[in-house]
Amino acid sequence: MVKKILIADADPSRRTLLRATLQDPRYEIIEASGGVQALALRERHRPDLVILDEAMPGxxxxxxxxxxxxxxxxxxxxxxxxxxQETSTAIGEAGPDVFLPKPYSPLRLLEAVEKLLSQAEG
Incomplete structure (x- = not known):
């Protein structure tokens, strides 16, 4: 079963990098260029996982x-x-399942994606 992943980042080159990192026939990638668009696309597509850049305008x-x-x-x-940020109270209060400090390892990102998707299935 194909899993939907929503990626949201204001920088088109970082979205391209994320898309390339996650390129896999098991994943359908949905892209948002900002927070408002991410919320709208989440509502419309109901993704299985969301990847967000902290620093988006608006x-x-x-x-x-x-x-x-x-x-x-x-x-x-x-x-x-x-x-x-390496860590902060604000990140904890936002409630992400995983946070990765930049620059992040593409391998760590893939590991987090696979772990979270497998937990959601189980």
């Missing part, structure tokens, strides 16, 4: 993460937050 990745985790219908949707 609605940040942390705000999108909070909205997903508050939504009872989507609260179980795993979220990976890509952040400039």
């Amino acid at each position: 609605v940040s990745g942390m705000e999108v993460c909070r909205a997903i985790k508050r939504d009872r219908g989507a609260g179980n949707t795993p979220v990976i937050l890509l952040t400039e």
Whole structure:
């Protein structure tokens, strides 16, 4: 079964890198260029996993993460937050399942994606 992954990043080159990293016939990639678009696409496509860049203009990745985790219908949707910070209270309060400090290892990202998707199935 193909899993839908929503990636949200304001930088088109980083979205391209994320898409290339996640290129796999098991995944359908949906792209958003900002937080507002990410929330709309999440509502429309109901992805199995969301990957958010923290630093998006307007609605940040942390705000999108909070909205997903508050939504009872989507609260179980795993979220990976890509952040400039090593750790912070704000990240913990946003509630991502995994946060990866930038620059992150593509291998660590793939491991997190596979782990979260397999947990969601189980």
